[in-house]
Amino acid sequence: MPLHVFSRRDFFAYCAKASLGASALVTAPGFAQVDKLTLSGLAESRLRTFDEMVHPFVQSQNLKQEGVSLTLPSLADNGHLVPLHMKIDSPMTEASHVSHIYLISQRNPVPLMCMFVLGPLNGRAEISTRVRLSGTQMVVALARLSDGHFIYQTQEVAVTEAACVDNG
Amino acid sequence: MSNARIQLPPRILEGDVFKVRLLINHPMDSGFLRDINGVLIKRNVIRQLICTLNNQEVFRAEPTTGIAANPLFEFYLRAVKSGELYFRWVDDKASIGELRHPLNVWLASSSGAPKP
Numbered sequence: 001m002p003l004h005v006f007s008r009r010d011f012f013a014y015c016a017k018a019s020l021g022a023s024a025l026v027t028a029p030g031f032a033q034v035d036k037l038t039l040s041g042l043a044e045s046r047l048r049t050f051d052e053m054v055h056p057f058v059q060s061q062n063l064k065q066e067g068v069s070l071t072l073p074s075l076a077d078n079g080h081l082v083p084l085h086m087k088i089d090s091p092m093t094e095a096s097h098v099s100h101i102y103l104i105s106q107r108n109p110v111p112l113m114c115m116f117v118l119g120p121l122n123g124r125a126e127i128s129t130r131v132r133l134s135g136t137q138m139v140v141a142l143a144r145l146s147d148g149h150f151i152y153q154t155q156e157v158a159v160t161e162a163a164c165v166d167n168g
Numbered sequence: 169m170s171n172a173r174i175q176l177p178p179r180i181l182e183g184d185v186f187k188v189r190l191l192i193n194h195p196m197d198s199g200f201l202r203d204i205n206g207v208l209i210k211r212n213v214i215r216q217l218i219c220t221l222n223n224q225e226v227f228r229a230e231p232t233t234g235i236a237a238n239p240l241f242e243f244y245l246r247a248v249k250s251g252e253l254y255f256r257w258v259d260d261k262a263s264i265g266e267l268r269h270p271l272n273v274w275l276a277s278s279s280g281a282p283k284p
Contacts, residue, residue: 080236080237081236081237082236103234105234108233108234109198109200109233110232110233110234112232112234113231113232113233113234113235114229114230114231114232114234114235115229115230116227116228116229116230116243117225117227117228117229117230118227118243119225119226120246121221121224121226121245121246121248122185122226122227122243122244122245122246123185123244123245123246124185124244125244126242126243126244127241127242127243128240128241128242128243129229129235129239129240129241129242130235130236130239130240131234131235131236132198132233132234132235132236133234163198164198164200164201
C-alpha cells in the first residue's frame with residue numbers, strides 16, 4: 001500500500017471533524033446541565049392539585065373557603081415581583097385569632113412561599129408582601145385559626161414572565 | 169450585609185391598630201437563576217424574620233424562595249404602650265440583619281407627651 005499522502009481535501013476533512021469533536025466536548029457539559037435542569041424543573045413546575053397544596057398543613061383539620069380575602073393582580077406582567085395583599089376576618093383577641101398564615105403556590109419549585117405567625121397583639125390579620133411566581137397559576141392563602149380550624153381563599157394569576165426563567 | 173427601612177404612622181394613639189411597613193434590602197437569590205456566565209447563583213434567602221415589641225414576639229415571617237427580592241412586609245400592631253420595635257432576620261448564609269426603631273404611643277385624650 002502506497003504511503004497515504006495527506007492531501008488538501010484530507011486536511012479540510014480532518015479539520016472539520018476535529019472542530020466538531022471539540023465543539024461537542026465544549027458543549028457536552030452544558031447540555032447535560034440543561035437536561036438535568038429541565039428534567040427537575042419540569043417535574044417541579046407542573047401544576048399541583050389543591051389537595052397537594054394544602055394537605056401538608058391542614059392534615060385532618062376542618063377547612064373552609066370563607067373569611068379570607070386575597071388580592072393579587074389577575075395579570076402580572078413580571079413574575080419576579082407580584083404584590084399580594086390578604087385580609088382575614090378575625091377579631092384577633094386572645095380567645096379567637098389567626099395564628100398562622102401560609103401562602104402556597106401551585107407552580108413554584110418551592111410550594112410554600114411564606115409562612116407568617118400572628119397573634120392577638122397584631123390587632124388585625126392583614127398582611128401585604130410581594131411574591132415571586134413561576135408562571136400562570138393559582139395562589140392559596142391558608143390561615144390557621146387559634147381553634148385549630150383552617151380557612152382559605154384562592155386566586156388565579158396570569159403571569160407573562162415567569163420568575164424562574166430557567167424552568168419556565 | 170443587608171439593611172432595612174421601616175415606616176410607621178406619624179402619630180400613634182393608645183389603643184390604635186397601626187400599620188408597620190418593613191422593607192429589607194436583600195437579593196433573595198432563589199437558587200434557580202444563572203448569572204451572566206451561566207453559573208448557578210446559590211440560594212440565599214431570608215429564612216426567618218422576627219419582630220419583637222418590648223422583648224415580646226409580635227410578628228414572625230418565614231419566607232422561602234417565593235418572596236421577591238428586597239422583601240416588603242406590611243402588617244398591623246396594636247398600640248399598647250411605648251417601647252422599642254426590634255426586627256431580626258437571618259438568611260441562608262447565616263448573616264443576621266437587625267433593625268431597632270422606637271415606638272412612641274400617645275395618650276388618646278391629650279396632645280401631651282408620649283405615654284412612658
